[in-house]
Amino acid sequence: MPATSEPAIRVRGLEKSFKALPVLRGVDFDVAxxxxxxxxxxxxxxxxxxxxILATLLKADAGTAHVNGFDVAAHSADVRESVSLTGQxxxxxxxxxxxxxLVLVARLRHLRNPGRVADDLLARFSLEDAAxxxxxxxxxxxxxRLDLAMSLIGNPPVVFLDEPTTGLDPRARAEVWLAVKELxxxxxxxxxTTQYLDEAEQLADRIAILHQGRIxxxxxxxxxxxxxxxxxxxxxxxxxxxEDVFFAIVKEHR
Ligand SMILES: Nc1ncnc2c1ncn2[C@@H]1O[C@H](COP(=O)(O)OP(=O)(O)O)[C@@H](O)[C@H]1O
Ligand SMILES: [Mg+2]
Numbered sequence: 001m002p003a004t005s006e007p008a009i010r011v012r013g014l015e016k017s018f019k020a021l022p023v024l025r026g027v028d029f030d031v032a033x034x035x036x037x038x039x040x041x042x043x044x045x046x047x048x049x050x051x052x053i054l055a056t057l058l059k060a061d062a063g064t065a066h067v068n069g070f071d072v073a074a075h076s077a078d079v080r081e082s083v084s085l086t087g088q089x090x091x092x093x094x095x096x097x098x099x100x101x102l103v104l105v106a107r108l109r110h111l112r113n114p115g116r117v118a119d120d121l122l123a124r125f126s127l128e129d130a131a132x133x134x135x136x137x138x139x140x141x142x143x144x145r146l147d148l149a150m151s152l153i154g155n156p157p158v159v160f161l162d163e164p165t166t167g168l169d170p171r172a173r174a175e176v177w178l179a180v181k182e183l184x185x186x187x188x189x190x191x192x193t194t195q196y197l198d199e200a201e202q203l204a205d206r207i208a209i210l211h212q213g214r215i216x217x218x219x220x221x222x223x224x225x226x227x228x229x230x231x232x233x234x235x236x237x238x239x240x241x242x243e244d245v246f247f248a249i250v251k252e253h254r
Pocket of ligand 2 (some may be wrong): 048049095162163
């Protein structure tokens with residue numbers, strides 16, 4: 001077992017180009033065990049590229065990455081056993097009911113009591129009412145919650161959520177946020193990518209902004225907000241929002 005003081009994810013000098021297009025140009029960050037880390041960046045910034053390298057689906061050109069103590073290049077099988085990846089496009093089987101989807105994945109993972117595993121997860125993600133319905137009838141938020149529940153089968157210590165709420169309406173987003181908080185509450189390490197500043201603000205213990213191939217800031221929400229002096233209007237102090245900080249920092253790096 002890796003030492004618990006060691007971060008769940010350690011990334012150093014990660015570089016990746018697609019032909020002539022440099023996407024990652026030296027990315028460094030750590031994610032502490034049991035924390036939620038948001039990788040924030042505009043569309044095309046390279047967030048999915050980072051996640052795919054960490055999930056061993058893609059090879060970096062340079063740099064190193066460790067997940068759960070394992071080098072993604074040298075010990076990819078160990079990394080794959082340590083992680084689950086859920087993305088914008090939920091891997092739910094439409095023909096099956098919610099419960100059947102969970103049982104199927106539990107079977108594929110050779111777990112001893114697939115029915116119990118499914119029922120536990122249905123309860124944890126408040127999916128009991130929808131359990132017997134075909135996934136084809138689910139709303140976007142329900143489907144994403146089922147996808148999250150499926151990704152937790154086998155208790156992976158590290159979960160990658162690539163834009164978990166993109167395309168969802170505000171209510172469904174709030175439901176997924178609750179589910180993500182519930183994940184981290186159980187000690188799972190969550191690396192989340194998002195284009196939404198409010199999502200990072202809601203969920204993350206630490207936030208890193210990926211811009212032009214590098215992490216240009218990395219800190220807690222409070223630390224990020226300190227990067228801007230608070231604006232003062234007469235006697236009322238206005239704290240900058242993460243959005244103010246994001247745009248100010250991104251402008252500096254142009
Ligand atoms: N397999 C690929 N081949 C060529 N270009 C790619 C490939 N994957 C991603 N890209 C490009 O790399 C850049 C970063 O993509 P991506 O990591 O998906 O960004 P994000 O997830 O932040 O939106 C984009 O310009 C995208 O078009
Ligand atoms: Mg992406």
